[in-house]
Amino acid sequence: MTLPSATSIEHADRSFPRLHSRPESGWVNDPNGILYLDGRWHVFFQYNPASARHADICWGHMSSPDLLTWNEHPVALRPVPGGRDSFGCWSGVATIDDGVPALVYSGVQAGDDRSDALVVRGARDGSSWGPERVVAAEMPADPRLIVVRDPFLFELGGRRWALQGAGFAESGGALLLYDASDLDDWRECGILIDASDSIARDLPECDAWECPQLVRVGESWVLIVSLWRYNAPHRGVGYIVGDLVIDERSGLPVFSSRRAGILDTGSSFYAPQAVQSDGRDGVEPRVLLWGWAQEIAPAGVRTRSQTDNDDNGWSGLLTFPRELVVHQDAVESVPARELVALRGPDADPDELPDQAEIELIGPGAAELGLGDDAAVQVIWRGELADGEQIRLLIDASIVEVFFSGREAATYRAYPQTGERFVLRADRSVGLRAWQLVQP
Known part of the structure; x- marks a missing residue:
């Protein structure tokens, strides 16, 4: 099957990007499910193909052999009427489970910030995704939780673990920890870290931490959280640098923080996804990251209204791919080396x-x-x-x-x-x- 190029679109709107990857029309937000498979980078993203508004969210899908030229694939996930994701297929990640690609994401049934972690398996080349939704983790029963979403997977101590972003009514952001050894059936393991942490207090206050990412950069572990607020502008994207080890007594991961900061100080950056590259793409092991570039201009610069977005038929895009660098416990992002x-x-x-x-x-x-x-x-x-x-x-x-x-x-x-x-x-x-x- 010949796929359309997503980096050579001729668009009537001069403001439409020519070199960044996104479909010709529709709404785009968070990058999701980034995966290197069979010689191609696969990048999924929150997508409403029907309008320039956040509604009926699917997973769009693009892939590239070189991070420069991108091809658009058919929509990977769509909400199932009456199902656990009937309101939308929200953010998540991709993994390989017993040799089979799988997408792990937040299934949302209503617009109330409650979600279940769902798993969908696909063809070995990532070209198609099965209809069956497996519930790996239901919305926790704790009534203090006002937000739970955006699963993330990582490995430590020879086992697979999961995080979900969360917010508590009284204390704000937190990350829920799960044993995900069985991808289809997670075990709740408490909280990895929350906003009361002595270093995390340096981040701006918010109602919830969403889109958590936890990756190793050199000798350090970097935790990335998007700082979400109810009915108000987001507070940006924070990072916490520290150490991650298995506690000998509990057998659970323990994160010890050393420094916190803001990942991107611009007006538009939010909800990034980071992926640990192992060098199979021909480049030394590194951490790649994409973010969502919102339609928000800096102060003093002409911006776009929702009416403008509707008239032009599109909203949002993903940033260029970046590489994460840690220097003296400060996190930088630099353009992926391919971009030269x-x-x-x-x-x-x-x-x-x-x-x-x-x-x-x-x-x-x-x-x-x-x-x-x-x-x-x-x-x-x-x-x-x-x-x-x-x-x-x-x-x-x-x-x-x-x-x-x-x-x-x-x-x-x-x-x-x-x-x-x-x-x-x-x-x-x-x-x-x-x-x-x-x-």
């Missing part, structure tokens, strides 16, 4: 194309804006230290900024007729720009 292959001819910083990369080297001040000769809206502004390097990647309406030695920043900005992206920098700043093109 997108660099084409040199570009003029005063007349940047809609797909561009800019490399800056300090010292000095610089800013990226969007506008015309009369006025420019500033998307990002920064002061570079001597020798500091910054990379900015632009794709139509998404700008991803990567700093050496600190957290990234993801923004949205929407070019209109007569407008262009413009880079302004002090003469002391080293500068080079490229047009980004599909290889």
Whole structure:
């Protein structure tokens, strides 16, 4: 079967990304189920193909041999009328269980933030997914829990464990721990960590921790949580760096935190998924990460309303793939090394194309804006230290900024007729720009 390319879509909307992976229309949010299988990266995502609104959530599916060119697959999961996921197939992960690919996700029956952890198995090449939904873990009985969702799997001590994001009415975010040795039947094991942890208190207060990720980066374990609030803007994405060991007395994983921080300081980044790569893709073992880029522009930059999204027929996309780095217990994300292959001819910083990369080297001040000769809206502004390097990647309406030695920043900005992206920098700043093109 020949699959349509998702990175060569010709779209009437100038703000539609050309190099990021997403379908031509519909709503997209959290990346899910990232898996390397038979020489291809498979990335699933929250998807409503019918409109630019969060409703009737399915799992979309794309794959790539190189993280550069993407092909769209048929929808992998759809809500089952009357089933445990009748309201939506919400976020989760993928795994290989006894040689068979499986998707593990939150099945939601109503919009009340209660969910069950469901398992669906598929063909060995990941091309199709069976109809049977297995309930691995039901909504816990604890009445204090107001939110439970977004299962994540990890291995420690020769066994498989699971996490779910959660929120308690009185105390906020927490991660529930399960023994998932039997993928179809999990055993509740209490709480791995919650917002009362002395290091976790450094994160912004929220009502729940969702989309938990727990990966090993070098000698450290990195826990990532999305900071969710009821009927209010999210508080961003936090990380906690620490150690993870099996407690000799209980036989359960114990996480000891050392440092907490924010993974991305931009206005748009949320609900990332991280995956531990073992080198089978031809690159040394690493942790890859994708995030959801929401339709939220930074302060002072023209944004889009829900009506705008409806008129254009799409909303949301996934970021470029990133690699996680830990340095002195601080977590950075950098562009996946494959992305340098997108660099084409040199570009003029005063007349940047809609797909561009800019490399800056300090010292000095610089800013990226969007506008015309009369006025420019500033998307990002920064002061570079001597020798500091910054990379900015632009794709139509998404700008991803990567700093050496600190957290990234993801923004949205929407070019209109007569407008262009413009880079302004002090003469002391080293500068080079490229047009980004599909290889």
